[in-house]
Amino acid sequence: MRLCLFVCAIISFYYVSPVKLWHVKNKQISPVLFVPGDGGSQVEAKLNKTTVVHYICQKTSNDYFNIWLNLELLVPLVIDCWIDNMKLIYDNVTRTTRNSDGVDIHVPGWGDPFVVEYLDPTKASPGSYFKDIGNMLVAELGYVRNNSVRGAPYDFRKGPSENEEFFTKLKALVEETYAANQKTPVTLLAHSMGGPMTLIFLQRQNQAWKDKYISSFITLSAAWGGSVKALKVFAIGDDLGAYLLRQSTLKDQQITSPSLGWLLPSKLFWKDTEVLVESNEKNYTLSTLKDYLIDINVPNGWEFRKDNEKYQLDFTAPGVELHCLYGTGIDTVQKLYYKPGTSIQGIPQLLPGDGDGTVNLRSLEACKNWQGKQKQKVYTQGFPGVDHMNILRNPNVLSYIKTVLKV
Numbered sequence: 001m002r003l004c005l006f007v008c009a010i011i012s013f014y015y016v017s018p019v020k021l022w023h024v025k026n027k028q029i030s031p032v033l034f035v036p037g038d039g040g041s042q043v044e045a046k047l048n049k050t051t052v053v054h055y056i057c058q059k060t061s062n063d064y065f066n067i068w069l070n071l072e073l074l075v076p077l078v079i080d081c082w083i084d085n086m087k088l089i090y091d092n093v094t095r096t097t098r099n100s101d102g103v104d105i106h107v108p109g110w111g112d113p114f115v116v117e118y119l120d121p122t123k124a125s126p127g128s129y130f131k132d133i134g135n136m137l138v139a140e141l142g143y144v145r146n147n148s149v150r151g152a153p154y155d156f157r158k159g160p161s162e163n164e165e166f167f168t169k170l171k172a173l174v175e176e177t178y179a180a181n182q183k184t185p186v187t188l189l190a191h192s193m194g195g196p197m198t199l200i201f202l203q204r205q206n207q208a209w210k211d212k213y214i215s216s217f218i219t220l221s222a223a224w225g226g227s228v229k230a231l232k233v234f235a236i237g238d239d240l241g242a243y244l245l246r247q248s249t250l251k252d253q254q255i256t257s258p259s260l261g262w263l264l265p266s267k268l269f270w271k272d273t274e275v276l277v278e279s280n281e282k283n284y285t286l287s288t289l290k291d292y293l294i295d296i297n298v299p300n301g302w303e304f305r306k307d308n309e310k311y312q313l314d315f316t317a318p319g320v321e322l323h324c325l326y327g328t329g330i331d332t333v334q335k336l337y338y339k340p341g342t343s344i345q346g347i348p349q350l351l352p353g354d355g356d357g358t359v360n361l362r363s364l365e366a367c368k369n370w371q372g373k374q375k376q377k378v379y380t381q382g383f384p385g386v387d388h389m390n391i392l393r394n395p396n397v398l399s400y401i402k403t404v405l406k407v
Helices: 002-014 018-025 078-086 133-139 164-180 192-205 207-213 230-235 246-253 257-262 286-295 300-313 361-370 395-406
Strands: 032-035 043-045 065-070 087-093 098-101 104-108 147-150 186-191 215-218 273-279 283-285 322-328 332-337 351-354 378-384
Touching: 032 133, 032 164, 032 192, 043 078, 043 351, 065 078, 078 147, 078 164, 078 246, 078 286, 087 192, 087 300, 098 104, 098 246, 133 147, 133 395, 164 186, 164 192, 186 192, 186 395, 192 215, 192 300, 207 215, 230 246, 230 257, 230 273, 230 332, 257 300, 283 286, 322 395, 351 378, 378 395
Parallel strands: 032 147, 032 186, 186 215, 215 322, 273 332, 322 378
Antiparallel strands: 043 065, 043 104, 087 098, 273 283, 332 351
16 A cells, blocks of 8 residues: 555656656666467356256356366366366367367457466466566566556467467557557567467568567577477376376366477477387387377377477577577476386376476577577577476576666
């Protein structure tokens, strides 16, 4: 309350809005636009179902409700309802997905940083995402949410082949943010899958547009070349880091997401002959990935790969100043190993290599390939011991971001 009264008094004294006050204090600071990664946007659902998978599941809702991230929906039994509502159904003729019958999925808050700062609208701590960066921008650099700090949420379940609307809206949001901040070029700040999503966006813009509207591109743990973990998720699922959740249960939803197929290891950074899955009966390499996905009964995984691989293989430089930040030195799955006597349908041992715990190092540092291939500078920096999610709140990373923006 005291802080509010103090700020209000300052604004009243100068007879200016918070937006104009920010410009007076920080004329040269670039506005920031957050681009989230996989699982990094709030998601809402509205139901009008005739059947449900369990008697406790809700059939209808009068309005949209938060479905991601809603911890109340991820408890035993109820999670079955959540999976049925969040999963996608794939049509390999149209090469598109749709929601389950009677489920309307909506990604709220376009342009609003809140929906990517907090995945849980209640601000429960497990749902904090870009929160620490947002707070740092506001408290230490004088940014104003919904003016000089913006958010670009999207349906992270889908790959770039189904996110054309996002790319169109993102261009308009950049231009809008530029205009609202005295024509100051925008800084794009992306995490994880948001890195390659933003890369696709930048590749589609001409250089004159990028020179005018973009100040720099900061990426945190960008999965430039995919990750072996995506293969692991197709095989056994992922518990999202929560010991109360069973990865085998969550797998039923996760394997329906085309974005997971897009994040499989790239041919640009893994050799065709490199063994990704080893078993007593058969080894699988990048060139026989289709066989593995069929053998573990997720054939749509290969279809997702085909639909989105072209975006992964176009590794043209972004054409803007880049700051590529990532964690190193953390065990990250680099091979799936089925012990003798273990069925390919069973649970493999995860053999580790270097990375940030989620993305392999070769993918994280793929941005180094752009050095010397564009006139704009490309800066890369590894942060030892900083994992895939903690990079969003690590003090050294926050300090680096602040230094870039204050230049």
